[in-house]
Amino acid sequence: MIQASPRLDSKCPTGPIAERWDKHRFDLKLVNPANKRKFDIIVVGTGLAGASAAASLAELGYDVKAFCIQDSPRRAHSIAAQGGINAAKNYPNDGDSVYRLFYDTVKGGDFRARESNVHRLAEVSNSIIDQCVAQGVPFARDYGGLLDNRSFGGAQVSRTFYARGQTGQQLLLGAYGALMRQVGSGKVQMFPRREMLDVVVVDGVARGIVVKNLVTGEYERHAAHAVLLCTGGYGNAFYLSTNAKACNVTAAWRAHKRGAFFANPCFTQIHPTCIPVAGDHQSKLTLMSESLRNDGRVWVPRKDGDRRPASEIPESERDYYLERRYPSFGNLVPRDVASRAAKERCDAGYGVGASGQAVFLDFLDAIERDGEDAIRAKYGNLFQMYEKITDENPYRTPMRIYPAVHYTMGGLWVDYNLESTIPGLFVLGEANFSDHGANRLGASALMQGLADGYFVAPYTVGGHLAGRALPEVDTENPAFREAELACRERTDRLLAVNGRRTADSIHRDLGLAMWNHCGMARNESGLKTALERIRELRVEFWENVRVPGDGEHLNQALEHAGRVADFLEFAELLAADALDRSESCGGHFREESQTEEGEALRDDKNFCHVSAWEWNGLDEPSTLHQEPLDFEHVKLTQRSYK
Amino acid sequence: MSDESSGMHLTLEIWRQDDADDRGRMETYHLDDVSPDMSFLEMLDVLNEQLISGGREPVAFDHDCREGICGACSLVIDGKAHGADAETTVCQLHMRRFKDGDTIHVEPWRANAFPVVRDLVVDRSAFDRIIARGGYVSVGTGSAPDANAIPVPKDRAESSFEAAACIGCGACVAACPNASAMLFVAAKIAHLSHLPQGAPERDRRVLAMVDQMDREGFGNCTNHFECGAACPKGIEVETIARMNREFLSAALRER
Structure with missing residues (x-):
C-alpha cells in the first residue's frame, strides 16, 4: 500500500x-x-x-x-x-x-x-x-x-x-x-x-x-x-x-x-547508442546521438559468435532485432527498450566487435537511399567523432554501439x-x-x-x-562556521589517510559493481551484492585512499577524491532504492517483474509513487517517504511499442 | 605470457609549475604499455595514476567532456596547440598517432593574457570578460517574438552556425605568434552578425568586444593564419576579415 x-x-x-x-x-x-x-x-x-x-x-x-x-x-x-x-x-x-x-x-x-x-x-x-x-x-x-x-x-x-x-x-x-x-x-x-x-x-x-x-x-x-x-x-x-x-x-x-x-x-537512463568500451584505460563513454536511429538500422548476426566483418555477412544472415520485435516503432523505440534489447542480444552471444559487447548501427541503406552528402549534412560531426575514436569510417562500415549510462x-x-x-x-x-x-x-x-x-x-x-520572513543572516552566523569546519575536517581526513590506492581506482571498482548489479537489469540478489560491495569499497576508501599534495593549491587529486567519497555514500542509496522498488518501470528493470515476452512490467498498485529518501546518518537506514502519483489525464497503461 | 607487451613505450617531457608565481620547468617521465586506442588524456590519466601511487602530485590539466565540445582541454603537444591532427581537440587525439619510442613534449597554452594556474592549467577568464562586453543578443527572458516571426535564409543560418561552433578553448591564441585573440572574437561577431537578431546592437558589440580584447593584453593579428590551422572546429581565418569590416564600419558610424 x-x-x-x-x-x-x-x-x-x-x-x-x-x-x-x-x-x-x-x-x-x-x-x-x-x-x-x-x-x-x-x-x-x-x-x-x-x-x-x-x-x-x-x-x-x-x-x-x-x-x-x-x-x-x-x-x-x-x-x-x-x-x-x-x-x-x-x-x-x-x-x-x-x-x-x-x-x-x-x-x-x-x-x-x-x-x-x-x-x-x-x-x-x-x-x-x-x-x-x-x-x-x-x-x-x-x-x-x-x-x-x-x-x-x-x-x-x-x-x-x-x-x-x-x-x-x-x-x-x-x-x-x-x-x-x-x-x-x-x-x-x-x-x-x-x-x-x-x-x-x-x-x-x-x-x-x-x-x-x-x-x-x-x-x-x-x-x-x-x-x-x-x-x-x-x-x-x-x-x-x-x-x-x-x-x-x-x-x-x-x-x-x-x-x-x-x-x-x-x-537512471542507459542510452542505447554509445561507442563501446575499448579497454581498461577507458575514462568515459561517448554518446552517438539517438537521432542516428532515424536513419541507421540496428542489427546483429543471426548466428551466435559470428565474428565476420559486417560487409561479409549477407542480408539473409542479419537480425534487425528491433524491427523484428517492435514492428510499429522499429529502430525508434524509446531508449530503455532499445538498450535492454541490445543487452539481451549480446548476453545471448550475438554481440559483435572484439569484446562481443556491441551491436551494429548501419547507415548503408540510408546512404544508398539519400546519398552520402545528405547523411553527412545531418550527422557529419557525429560520424567524424566516431571515426576519431574508433579509427573506423562509418560511411563504409556500420558503427558499433552499446548502451551506456547517460542521464539520471x-x-x-x-x-x-x-x-x-x-x-x-x-x-x-x-x-x-x-x-x-x-x-x-x-x-x-x-x-x-x-x-x-x-x-x-x-x-x-x-x-x-x-x-517568507527572511531575517538578515551574515556569514559569521554559527551555522556558517559549523558548515565550514565540517568541510575542512573532511578535506583533512582525505589528505591524512595516506593509503595505497588512488581514488580513481576505487571509483572504477564502484562503477563496475554498479554496472554489473545496478545497470540495465537488476534483481534482488544482485542488488544485495551491490550494497555489500559498495560498503566494502567505502570502508576501503577511507582506510586506503592516497591523496597527494595539500589543500592549499589547485589539487585535482583532492577534488576527485572528495567526489568519489560522496559517490560511495550515494551509490548505497541508489542501490537501496532499486532494491525497494521491486517493479520494473522505465529505465529501472527488475528481472523479477517482466512480461512473458521479457518486457518491463509495472506494479501500479504498490509503486505508483515517488520514493523520497530522508538521510539519517552514515550506516543508518534512510527513511522512505512516499508521494502517491495520480493520473487523471493520461490513463495508466502498460507501454507497448510493438 | 611472454614479457613482450603490445603497448608503446613513451618518454614525456611535461611542463610542471606549482602556481602562478613559480618559474616552472620541464620534467621527464617514462610510460610503458601505452595502448594505441587510448586518447591522449587517457594516457595522461595513466601517468597520473602512477604518480599518485608513488605519492607524487599528478600533472594538473583542464579537461571535462572528453568528446571535443566543452573546450576545457588545452595542451600544446610537440609545439602544436591540441597536437598535429587537424580539427581535433586533445581529448580526441588518440595514441595511435604516435610511435613506439617517441618523446612527446607537453606544454600549456602560452600567452600573457592566459596566465598559468598550475602545470598545464591556464586562466582563460579573459575570454569570458570579452563575451560579457557584448557577445550576446540583449533579449530579456519572456520578451521574444514567435520563433518563426523572422525568417533567416538557410545559408545565413549555416554561416552563423559555422562561427558559433567555436568552443572557446583558446587554441587560436596559443598558436598565434602574437597571442592574438582575433579568431575567437571574430567567431562570436560573425555568429551574431549573420543573423537579423541583435542587429540593433551590432556596432556597439564589435566596438566593445574589440576594446576588451585589447585591454586583456592579447596581441595583434599580423596574418600568420596559425589560428585557423589550430582551430579544432575549423573556424576559418576569413572570419577575421569579416570582423575587421564590421569594426571599421562601426567605428566610422560612431564618429
Missing part, C-alpha cells in the same frame, strides 16, 4: 490541467520591483538550468551570485548534448500540441512523473524556442528561412528543434551569453573554479553555501535569501558514463545530508515550485527528479533545464522571497 508522507506536499494546483500553471502563478506572491535588489540569490552550476536561471533572475533585478566548478560557465556539461530540444510548436502541422507533448512525456516516463509538472513543461516549451531564437541560437532552417524540425526518439510527430549534432552547445552558449550580459551589467557576480561543499541552513531555511576555491584552496562562505542547485545528474556513480569527468553528486548529496530528500535515485531521472525531491524539502533551497534541471518519471524521452532534457531556469524558477523563487 502506498502511504502519502505528510513531509511531501507537492503543492500542485488543482483544477483543469491546462489552467493550473496560470492559476499557480497568480497565487504566488510578487516581490515589489523596488525590493528585488535587496535580495541575494545563489545559483550553483551554470549549465542550461543554472545559466538561464541566473540570467533571468538578474534581469528581474535580484542580485545573483553564480558558481561553477569549471574555469568558465560556458563549459558546463549541457554543452555536450547533441540531438535537439522538443517543443509543441506544431510547425510541421503534423498534429502536435501542448497536450500531446504532455501525454507523450508522461507515458514515455512510464507513469512515474507528476502530471501537473509535465503539463507545465509542455506549456512553456514553445516560449523556450522563441527565447533561444531571439538570442541568436542558429537552429537548422529550411530554404524558406523557417525553422526545421525532426522526429526524435520514438515520437510520432516532428517536434525536435536542432542545431546539427550540437544543439546543447548552441543552447548553452545562448544562456551563457544571457548570463554574461548580466555579469557585464554587474547584476551577476561569477565565481568559476568553485566547488560547493555544503548548504547552510539557518532557522530551517537555506541561507547560503560553503564553497572551496579550487585554485587557492580557500573556503568561502556566501549568504543569500535563496539557493538554487543546478548541478546536474549523478551518472558518474557508474564511473563510465557519457557524463563529463567533472560531473558529480557532491552538491546534491551535501544538500541531502542537510535535509533535502532524494527522490527515485534508481531511475532521479534527483533531489522538489515540489511544484521546484523547492526541496529544505525551504529556500530550489533544485533545477537534471539535479531534480520531477519531470521525466522513470525514463526521459530524447530531446527533453534541454527542454526541462531551460524551462526550469527561464520560465519556472523566476516566478517560484519570487514566491519564496515575498512569502
